[in-house]
Amino acid sequence: MNRVGYRTMKATFDLGPSAEKYTVRMGGCQSCPIRCMSQLKIPKLQDYGLSPYVANSCMGYFSPQRVMFKGAKDIEEPGDGKMFAAAIGASLADDYGVWCNYGLIGTDLKHGYESGIFKRVLPKEEYDSIPWHLLEEQDPAFLVDFYRRIAYKEGELSHLGEGAAWVAKRWDFGDDYWNNPKYGLWSRLGFPKHHSNETNAQVGSLISCMFNRDAQSHTLVNLVGSGLPIEIQKEVVAEIVGSPDGIDAPLNYKPMNQYKAKLAKWAIIKNCLHDSLTLCNWMWPMTVSPHKSRNYRGDLALESKFMTVVTGETYTEESLDLAAERVFTLHRALTVKNMNTVDMRNQHDIMTDWIFDKDSDLKAFEPGTDKMDREDMQLALTLFYKEMGWDEKTGAPTKETLERLGMHDVAAELKRLNLLPV
Ligand code: SF4
Structure with a gap:
């Protein structure tokens, strides 16, 4: 050690x-x-x-x-x-x-x-x-x-x-700045790519769209970069989101599906959890292990086991993940409030053109490129909003979701400001 x-x-x-x-x-x-x-x-x-x-x-x-x-x-x-x-x-x-x-x-x-x-x-x-x-x-x-x-x-x-x-x-x-693939500006909000489309295509892209700065989220890249063969990574992802289709082999990406949206949610939720627990998201979660004796499986409940030991209160992986979902939904609600718009899809969750236009000799989803497709990314946003219980048109948290998460005060504040999706 x-x-x-x-x-x-x-x-x-x-x-x-x-x-x-x-x-x-x-x-x-x-x-x-x-x-x-x-x-x-x-x-x-x-x-x-x-x-x-x-x-x-x-x-x-x-x-x-x-x-x-x-x-x-x-x-x-x-x-x-x-x-x-x-x-x-x-x-x-x-x-x-x-x-x-x-x-x-x-x-x-x-x-x-x-x-x-x-x-x-x-x-x-x-x-x-x-x-x-x-x-x-x-x-x-x-x-x-x-x-x-x-x-x-x-x-x-x-x-x-x-x-x-x-x-x-x-x-x-001008556009020569924003759309230069060598510069790597992710969004006109002014931050760069950081484990984005090159990290499991739509999944890394969704993660990058959700934050208000470069996405300092390593949950996914820790798995993608673990060195384990893609077949084992797919098995692990299937155990997390219900299907191996949540992850593709690098530079051999497939169009969007609901399991990728689930994996993006999982990655962001764990990130929020680690920020709250002051654990390092470069280290955690323990998704995989280098040990063959463990069949290369880690332990995604480890945070809750430590939390239970330290506090004497009982926590489970699910209860901590739910707490982290509240954190991220509050983050989103604050973004809606501070940008003074419910239209997160068009005002916030935006990507620069080079992500869709790079590798001009290749089409999105052809082997050898991590180029994204505009329509496919709009579908990705819709499926992600659905996973979060956010309004599928605008991407803003709904009253129902805020109340499900016990955030009645947040729902009331957004209603007062006319910032709840209709
Ligand atoms: S020293 Fe460890 S816990 Fe700290 S940032 Fe590096 S990997 Fe994370």
Whole structure:
């Protein structure tokens, strides 16, 4: 157990082989055996005015690499450039508290720079003061200047810190921004793809449509990425939703069916449960096991067993899932209230065009693509709303569902605001 962190070895996974000699240990949350946070000591960081110690995981490291969109030159030895850019940027972004919108800050910088928009919207004096030559020379010292401007709100460029929805509006980013498959904007609400159509097609897509930011939901990707053969994954999914058709082999996707809607609901509900229990949705639920002796089955009731032991009250998987369904329905009701519309289908659950138009030589559901089909995704939304007990036309929670879940006060508030579907 104590060594599983070294097997995870997120330092070299995230940063490449150069990171191994700088890795002090793997860190992580209380009692987690996986330990996904790599902790490094890189003395050279002091040359950039930073502590030699840096710790992070995943996007914390990837995001600065995206800011260095021209690439990152090697610093001490061949192949270490990306690691240095990641470590320098992660340290700066953490210390300054800069939000990166799941890496989109780098995409927005790239678009503004390469399209010439910055030359139009930034005052000349400010534009000339930005060390673009460092970016062009692939020098990570650019990051020291960049993150300071964002954190201290220095000048027009600092609006990058507000996120895609605001800067696209402020600087008039057009369709070439929203519909660029390389940028991966999921929604015009301003967030990127995050385990979306590439994760079981409509299921990952539904999950991405439901959140108000990038969908930080790993329930499904933990299964899809488990390494188990698709035949076993299908057996497991059948045990969860009643049919193996809830999941397809990667890049061999089939049109929508009700079991995919059920699987999307299951994935989101578990995500809400874990957020509430302060369990890590990167680790949980224990859907599968690496042990052949368990027939590769995990234990989806484990959260309720722990909860029962810790509180002395009796919980079951079903009772916790119902509680989490209330959480997600409340989340949806708040979205309806804050957007001041019941029309979630057309105002909220929207996708950018590249998802439907990518791979122009292939049609949706042909082998080799995760391209989606517009009509099929509308059906997916309808089937998902049905699973949630939401209005099938608009996607807003109905009075009946809110009351079934014991949320009479929420139903009354939405009625007062004329935000219950008719
Ligand atoms: S609980 Fe999750 S975030 Fe924390 S160390 Fe473990 S895998 Fe990483």
